[in-house]
Amino acid sequence: RIHPAKLIFAGYAFYMALGWAILCLPVSQSVPVVPLDNLFTAVSAVSTTGLVTVDPGTSYTFLGELVILLLIQAGGIGYMTLGSFVMMATAQHLSPLRERLARTAFTLPEDVSVGSFIRTVVIYTLVIELVGACLLYLQFAASGVDNAVWSSIFHSVSAFCTAGFSLNPNSLENFRGDVGVNATISALSILGAMGFLIAWDVWRGLTRRSFALSFTSKVILKLTGAFLLVGAAVIFVSEPGIAALPSGERLLASFFQTMTTTTTVGFNTHPISTLTPAVIVLLFFLMAIGASPSGTGGGLKTTTFAAMIGLVRSTVRRRPEITFFNRVIAPARLQLAMASSAYFVMLMTPAFFLLCLTEPGKDFEALLFEAISAIGTVGLSMGITGSLSDFGKLTVILLMFAGRVGILTFGIALASKDEEAGKREQEDLLV
Amino acid sequence: RIHPAKLIFAGYAFYMALGWAILCLPVSQSVPVVPLDNLFTAVSAVSTTGLVTVDPGTSYTFLGELVILLLIQAGGIGYMTLGSFVMMATAQHLSPLRERLARTAFTLPEDVSVGSFIRTVVIYTLVIELVGACLLYLQFAASGVDNAVWSSIFHSVSAFCTAGFSLNPNSLENFRGDVGVNATISALSILGAMGFLIAWDVWRGLTRRSFALSFTSKVILKLTGAFLLVGAAVIFVSEPGIAALPSGERLLASFFQTMTTTTTVGFNTHPISTLTPAVIVLLFFLMAIGASPSGTGGGLKTTTFAAMIGLVRSTVRRRPEITFFNRVIAPARLQLAMASSAYFVMLMTPAFFLLCLTEPGKDFEALLFEAISAIGTVGLSMGITGSLSDFGKLTVILLMFAGRVGILTFGIALASKDEEAGKREQEDLLV
Numbered sequence A, B: 001r002i003h004p005a006k007l008i009f010a011g012y013a014f015y016m017a018l019g020w021a022i023l024c025l026p027v028s029q030s031v032p033v034v035p036l037d038n039l040f041t042a043v044s045a046v047s048t049t050g051l052v053t054v055d056p057g058t059s060y061t062f063l064g065e066l067v068i069l070l071l072i073q074a075g076g077i078g079y080m081t082l083g084s085f086v087m088m089a090t091a092q093h094l095s096p097l098r099e100r101l102a103r104t105a106f107t108l109p110e111d112v113s114v115g116s117f118i119r120t121v122v123i124y125t126l127v128i129e130l131v132g133a134c135l136l137y138l139q140f141a142a143s144g145v146d147n148a149v150w151s152s153i154f155h156s157v158s159a160f161c162t163a164g165f166s167l168n169p170n171s172l173e174n175f176r177g178d179v180g181v182n183a184t185i186s187a188l189s190i191l192g193a194m195g196f197l198i199a200w201d202v203w204r205g206l207t208r209r210s211f212a213l214s215f216t217s218k219v220i221l222k223l224t225g226a227f228l229l230v231g232a233a234v235i236f237v238s239e240p241g242i243a244a245l246p247s248g249e250r251l252l253a254s255f256f257q258t259m260t261t262t263t264t265v266g267f268n269t270h271p272i273s274t275l276t277p278a279v280i281v282l283l284f285f286l287m288a289i290g291a292s293p294s295g296t297g298g299g300l301k302t303t304t305f306a307a308m309i310g311l312v313r314s315t316v317r318r319r320p321e322i323t324f325f326n327r328v329i330a331p332a333r334l335q336l337a338m339a340s341s342a343y344f345v346m347l348m349t350p351a352f353f354l355l356c357l358t359e360p361g362k363d364f365e366a367l368l369f370e371a372i373s374a375i376g377t378v379g380l381s382m383g384i385t386g387s388l389s390d391f392g393k394l395t396v397i398l399l400m401f402a403g404r405v406g407i408l409t410f411g412i413a414l415a416s417k418d419e420e421a422g423k424r425e426q427e428d429l430l431v
Ligand SMILES: [K+]
Pocket: A048, A049, A050, A162, A163, A164, A264, A265, A266, A377, A378, A379
């Protein structure tokens, strides 16, 4: 019996291979693109990362762009639905109690089948993307954007799936001061990043007499809000390039830069390579934590961060249990959070080591940015993606793939075997 | 009742303040040194880090150097003995079962009092330092080092306490090819870094019929060996500056650079600022993991690394328990390891953010190196310590202090209060 993690792994690999094959056809390309760059584009699209070695808007034909959009949609929705599956299936495997727990966590009533769950996700996604596209069209048409209908659809899907692919070579830098575009893209990205569970939970709450969110939803809402507010405030204060803007635009750019990082959408209105090192450090942190579980975004997830904070606070205060927001976190959940974080470091360290070896002339900061952006499927870049060596591109491809499959799912898929409980003695390891 | 962590915290702060006061006296200084630099030296010495903003060999008189040496010795031995105390005391607080566990872990027979335990540590330390000083004297005298007796004592104590303070402005770069000096310094540093428990365990094993090491000792021995071998091999292969040396010297320099990083002693025979970025990444990893528990070294500790590897492997293979080397790791130990690692990241992120803000002209890589070197109490530097701003020096001082007090002990000392188990419901947090 094949473990679901291996199926997910294979599923994403299949999408990527299919997309790669189609992008390699001459009919997809406006200008010749070498196979490695097509692979990079396909993996970046399915993983909804948005890093690009060639400019999608000028390198691919309409067919090519359509393929990219379908890959983004497959990756985005796949991540959301398949991601839910993995969690449920993995939980089921970890302990027999977990299936019920997962069902509870997803707040799926007993009479809702998994099929109808997925159908709801698909409809929710399409409705939001359609509304987003209409709003963007009004603004793009007014700004005289070429082919405004296609551009609106593309950017709406790309935003909700937190892919950050853009048809403009400078992403959304032309719309830095445009409140409407900023608000629409931000709303789409935040909805995608917060995930389906929270939408379900809020909707359920609104249609009932007593409005009560699940613990997970509360954590997601509060942390997403906190990251957006604190991040924007820090960038507003500490980024000289943004401080130089008129005050309205300064506020907008500070917010958008935080939003694009924490949701892992990866559009930008301000060039990343001009940011001051302190802000880059903040972005490293936000990119690594990333979005929320069961959403379209990447990273370690806000709930992992919550578990980590809970662990540290409870340990230093010598509480008998690990708590967050005054609730006890289940040890099995804590284990998943800590294992993901540790595996993240274990993947990043050798990958970044390799990148440093294969990209000798490049800036250390820019390379580290590229690696974290790839594994977090953020897609922001300090501008070195196109000039990476072939080996460097392969490393980034691997990181994007691992980031999208999910750090732990990736690990489970690669693990050779499941192991049963043997007779092992508990030993005291001093730490 | 004051918690032991607060006592340890206060104890180190007291040593540092006392050292600072003496170093500020004109009789300690050969050339005028401003108070902030004296504070930096005192904290660096007590924390056995070895980062310096002024060259100790030319800035301080013999009295000043003697004070530095006593601070190093107090910090080194204090860390070892007080560190053991904290573990025992903390464990006692975490659960009533722990005191017995700690006693078992330290392999202290029931008839050995804590007082005799400390006495043994002190004698062991002094004997090793004396032997080291004699060996160094033979070599330093032959090389015509100025004031060879003092220099031998200073470097021997500085090595065993993994302080890495040197009376030479270029550390041990003049001895890059000297097998004797390399071997003596390495032996002293490795003995200090592996800690007292392992020495006790080996000695006990050797004097008994059946030689059986404790699980912790086996983990420490295997991981220390693995880090030394793998690290040296990687540097041997990937560092062009070291590859350019004659092959014997290349081997020696590769080993010494790994040894100096993983033991957190921080002497260097090769200038750090010339190392290639990939090797810098390796050093980041080795500095963060650091030495072993109950030793004189810093970092998160090899046993924390073992717990982390065990956690990831067991989680991805969906084992019912967390194992390492086929032994089950106690959940309480795992919690300490994970909490230290998470707290490490939580301290480092804002500290590095601040350093980037206050040191605008400095290289990103060099600043990150400085921060990790400080919190890991390693003391290697890419050469920017002396030119840090006053605020930057204060940040580094804080990191060295936290690194020496111990990440978790630091956290416990700063935590406002202990908390009792309240009535909390266990909640399912999705991660
Ligand atoms: K993205």
